[in-house]
Amino acid sequence: MYGRIIFNIILIIFLTALQLAFINNLPGALSGLNLILIFLLFILILGNLEIALWWAVGAGIILDIFSFSIFGFFLITFCLMIFAANFLLVNFFTNRSLYSFCILATIVIFFYEFILNFIRYLTSFLGGSSFALILNFAFWKTKASELILNLLLVFILFYLVNFITNSLKPVFLIKGE
Amino acid sequence: MKIRLKEKKIIQFLIIIIIIIFLHYIKVLAPVESLISQLLSPIFKQLYSAGLYLNSAYYKQADKRNLGSLVENLESQINFLTSENTKLKLLGEENKELREYLNFLEKNRFFYIMGNIISYGELNRPKEERGVITIDRGEKEGVKKGFAVINKEGVIVGKIIGAKDHIATACLITNPNCKIAAALLGKNKTIGVAEGESGLTVKIQFIPQTDNISAGDTVITSGLGEEIPSGLVLGKVVKINNASNELWQTAIVMPQADFNNLTIVSILIPAN
Numbered sequence: 001m002y003g004r005i006i007f008n009i010i011l012i013i014f015l016t017a018l019q020l021a022f023i024n025n026l027p028g029a030l031s032g033l034n035l036i037l038i039f040l041l042f043i044l045i046l047g048n049l050e051i052a053l054w055w056a057v058g059a060g061i062i063l064d065i066f067s068f069s070i071f072g073f074f075l076i077t078f079c080l081m082i083f084a085a086n087f088l089l090v091n092f093f094t095n096r097s098l099y100s101f102c103i104l105a106t107i108v109i110f111f112y113e114f115i116l117n118f119i120r121y122l123t124s125f126l127g128g129s130s131f132a133l134i135l136n137f138a139f140w141k142t143k144a145s146e147l148i149l150n151l152l153l154v155f156i157l158f159y160l161v162n163f164i165t166n167s168l169k170p171v172f173l174i175k176g177e
Numbered sequence: 178m179k180i181r182l183k184e185k186k187i188i189q190f191l192i193i194i195i196i197i198i199f200l201h202y203i204k205v206l207a208p209v210e211s212l213i214s215q216l217l218s219p220i221f222k223q224l225y226s227a228g229l230y231l232n233s234a235y236y237k238q239a240d241k242r243n244l245g246s247l248v249e250n251l252e253s254q255i256n257f258l259t260s261e262n263t264k265l266k267l268l269g270e271e272n273k274e275l276r277e278y279l280n281f282l283e284k285n286r287f288f289y290i291m292g293n294i295i296s297y298g299e300l301n302r303p304k305e306e307r308g309v310i311t312i313d314r315g316e317k318e319g320v321k322k323g324f325a326v327i328n329k330e331g332v333i334v335g336k337i338i339g340a341k342d343h344i345a346t347a348c349l350i351t352n353p354n355c356k357i358a359a360a361l362l363g364k365n366k367t368i369g370v371a372e373g374e375s376g377l378t379v380k381i382q383f384i385p386q387t388d389n390i391s392a393g394d395t396v397i398t399s400g401l402g403e404e405i406p407s408g409l410v411l412g413k414v415v416k417i418n419n420a421s422n423e424l425w426q427t428a429i430v431m432p433q434a435d436f437n438n439l440t441i442v443s444i445l446i447p448a449n
Contacts, residue, residue: 013217020311021221024298025228027235031298049183053190061197062217065210066311067299068339068346072198079194083187 008051012058015039020066032146034109036063038153040078041108044085045096046161052082070119077115084111098158105154109147211317211342218313218344221295226440228297233437274441277329288446290314294439295344308352308376310335312442315343323404325445332434333357333398333409334442345444350411350432351376358401359411359430361394371396371411371430379412379430386426390417396430404447 019035026033036059044052060075067074085108093100200206275291292314299309314320326335326347335347336355348355351373359371359381368388374380384390394414400407416429 013220017217017220017224020296021224022228024296025225025232027232050186053186057190057193057197062213064201065213065341066217066221066296066344068341069299071201072194075194075197079190 008055009058012055013062016059016062016066020063029145029149032142032149033153034112034146034150035153036078037081037109037112038105038150038157040082041085041105041154042157042161044082045089045101046165049082049086052086053079056082073119077112077119080115081108081112084108098155101154101158102151105151106147109150113143207342214315214341214343218293218295221311222293222313225293225295225297229438229440236437271441274329289443290318290320290446291441291443292318292320292345293441299346308335308349308355308373308436309338310347310349310439310442312345312347312444313343314444315345316340317342319446320345320444321404323402324447325398325405325409326442327409327445328434328439328442330433331409333405333411334434334436334439336405337444347442347444349373349376349436350379350434351436357405357411358399359396360399360407361390362397362410368396368399368428374429378415379432381428381430382425384426384428386419386424388426390414390419390426390428392417396428406445406447409445 015036023033023035024031040052040055040059043055056078057075060072060078063074064071085104088104088107093104197206201210292312294310295313296311297309310326312320312326320337320340322337322340324337325333326337328334333350335349335352336357337345337347338355339346350357350371353373353375356370356372358369360368368390369381369384371379371381379396381396392414396411396414398405398407398409398411410433412430412432412434414428415431417426418429419426
C-alpha cells in the first residue's frame with residue numbers, strides 16, 4: 001500500500017520535472033507536448049477516478065509551487081479536467097478504442113486550453129497578457145500543431161499500453177456450448 | 178449507492194483542494210513549498226541541462242545540413258574527441274564560467290547572486306510568451322522583482338518578474354512582456370523602452386525623430402529604473418524604421434546574449 005503511494009509520488013515528481021525542465025526546453029513544436037495532461041487521461045482510463053484525482057492534485061501542487069501565476073491554477077484546472085473527462089468517459093466514450101481515446105484527448109485539450117486562456121484573459125485586466133493574442137493567426141497555428149503532437153503521443157501511448165497490458169483490449173463474451 | 182459514493186469522493190477532493198489553496202494563502206504551506214522547491218531544484222537543473230543539450234544539438238544539426246561533407250567529417254572527429262573529454266571539459270567550462278563571472282562583477286563592483294536555471298518557459302503561457310526562465314535563487318537569497326539578470330559576459334539577459342522563497346522567475350529581453358529602459362552607448366539620455374518581439378529580437382518604440390540612431394549602434398540599459406544599473410549591454414541596432422511622416426522612430430535590436438546556452442546566470446542587486 002505505502003510502497004504504491006511512494007511509487008506514485010516519485011512518478012508524479014518525475015513527470016512534472018520532465019515537463020517543466022525538459023520538454024519546455026525542447027526545440028520547435030516538441031515544446032508544446034503536454035505530457036501531464038495526456039498521462040492524467042491515461043491514468044483515468046486505466047485506473048479510476050480516485051487515482052486520477054490524486055495524480056491531478058499531486059501534479060497540480062508541484063506545478064503551482066514552481067509556477068508564478070495564481071496558486072491553485074494547475075490544481076483546479078487538472079481536477080476540473082479529470083471531472084470532465086470522467087463524465088465523457090462514463091456517458092459517451094465507453095468503448096476503449098484508439099478513436100475514442102483521440103476524441104476524448106482532443107476534447108480534454110480544448111477544455112484545458114479554454115480554462116487556461118479564460119483565466120489568462122481575466123488576469124489580463126490586471127496587467128497580464130494581451131487579449132489580442134487570440135486574434136492572431138500564429139496563435140491558432142501553434143495550438144493546432146500542439147494538438148497534433150499531443151494526439152501523436154496518445155497514439156504511441158495507446159499502442160504501448162496495448163502491448164504491455166490487456167486493459168485496452170476488447171473483451172468478447174462467447175456463449176458456451 | 179455507487180453514484181452517491183462517487184459524489185462523496187468528488188466532494189472530498191473539492192474540500193482537499195480548497196484547504197490546500199487556503200493553507201497556501203495563509204502561508205501555512207510556505208515551509209513545505211520551500212522544502213519541495215529546494216529538494217526538486219537539483220533534479221530540475223539536471224533535466225534542464227539535458228534539454229538544453231538536445232536543443233543545441235538540434236540547432237547544431239540544422240546548421241550542419243548547410244555545410245559540405247568535409248565539415249561533416251570534421252564534426253564527427255570533433256564529436257569523438259569531445260565525448261572522450263566530456264567530464265573534464267564540463268568541469269573546466271564551469272570553472273571558466275565562474276572565473277569570468279568573478280572578473281566581470283569585481284571590475285564593476287556589483288552585488289550579485291549567481292543561480293542555476295532550472296526550467297525554461299511556463300506551462301500556462303502561450304509559446305510567444307514563453308521567454309521566461311526559473312532560477313534556483315529566491316527572496317530568501319535577496320532576489321526581488323525588477324532586478325537585472327546577466328550572463329557570464331555581463332550582458333543583460335532579462336529581468337526578475339517574480340520571486341518566491343527559493344526560486345525566482347525572469348523574463349528574457351526577447352519576451353514581449355519584458356520592458357527595460359534603454360539608451361545608446363555614449364549618450365546618457367534614455368531613448369525609449371526596449372521590449373521583446375516574437376521571442377527573437379528586441380524592439381524600441383517611440384524614439385523621437387530628433388534622436389540620431391544608426392544601424393550598428395550599441396544599446397545599453399539606461400538605469401532609469403532603480404533596480405537595473407545603467408551600462409549593461411542589450412545588443413546592437415540592426416534596423417531603424419523612421420519614415421518621415423511618422424512621429425516616432427522604431428529601432429530593432431539584435432540581442433548580444435546567446436539564450437541557447439544559458440545555464441548559469443547572475444542577478445544584480447542594487448548597492449543600496
